[in-house]
Amino acid sequence: MIETFKNEVSQGLNASPKTLPSKYFYDKKGDALFVEIMNLPEYYLTRSELDIFQNKTQELIDSLNLNPNTYFELIELGAGDGLKTKELLRLLDAQKFKFDYFPIDISGNALALLKQDLNKELPNVSVKPQQGDYFEILASLKKKKLPIVILFLGSNIGNMDDEMAAEFIYSLGNNLQPKDKLLLGVDLIKANNIVLPAYNDSKGITAKFNLNLLERINNELDGDFNLHHFKHQPEYNEKEGIAKSYIVSTIDQKVTISVIKKTFEFVAGEKIHTEISRKYNDVLIEKIILKTDFSISNKIMDHKAYFADYILERT
Secondary structure (H helix, E strand, C coil): CHHHHHHHHHHHHHCCCEECCHHHHCCHHHHHHHHHHHCCCCCHHHHHHHHHHHHCHHHHHHHCCCCCCCCEEEEEECCCCCCCHHHHHHHHHHCCCCEEEEEEECCHHHHHHHHHHHHHHCCCCEECCEECCHHHHHHHHHCCCCCEEEEECCCHHHHCCHHHHHHHHHHHHHCCCCCCEEEEEEEECCCHHHHHHHHCCCCCHHHHHHHHHHHHHHHHHCECCCHHHEEEEEEEECCCCEEEEEEEECCCEEEEECCCCEEEEECCCCEEEEEEEECECHHHHHHHHCCCCEEEEEEEECCCCCEEEEEEEEC
16 A cells, blocks of 8 residues: 555656645545534535435435345445445335445545444444455455445545546446446535535635645655645636645745655645546536446435435446
């Protein structure tokens, strides 16, 4: 893992413009900060999808066309703290569905906390955490040829550009059988005054979350980033529906990362692109799945129509 981190940081900071992968936000500190973000008044995304999972849980189950007497595997990509998924698990358990829950996450810390939490709250639910690469784990599960439902929530697909998203969903289809389902949670295109504050909260928690990536490089790769000389900067283009996050150098400076054995130069105002957050509508979703093996079988929205969970079926 450290070798991959080193290589991707080196590659990203050597690029023009500079980039760093958003997946490295999530260490122990990053996990805790993101939980804080999800509870911020400005961060509507979690509340909006939670609204669906709390108030339209039966509609989700019905849309997935599950049979209580047929065993299936419920696989969640990037499970995090499982806040929304617990609502689904609770009703599946109450209605005596036969399934195992496989949360997959890059963060071993998040998985350990989730398993501990579920064992306490829902002791009858079988939880089988899987740490690592989505597709490697899915490929191993596919060999069993059992019915599968994949959850990919939180608009995590929005961290990819449209071409990458299409390739990702196509690859998911390669690991599924016909009639398997993908529950895809996406943030819908909205006005600037709703979206931008979600990535630039008044308490500065999102800024700490973004800058923690530099702190992680300092701690794990022996870097000497001075966090006081960088700032968090979000941007949102309402017309194209894409929010972007940057770390911006506030002065001319040099940063050395000892493990990489390189020094990187920054000019005042230079950006490091860390994340995109794509927003969607029906046209974009149809375009993304056009060359995949999926079709849309349903769409469920929260009461404000900020967020949608699309039910996609493998054909």
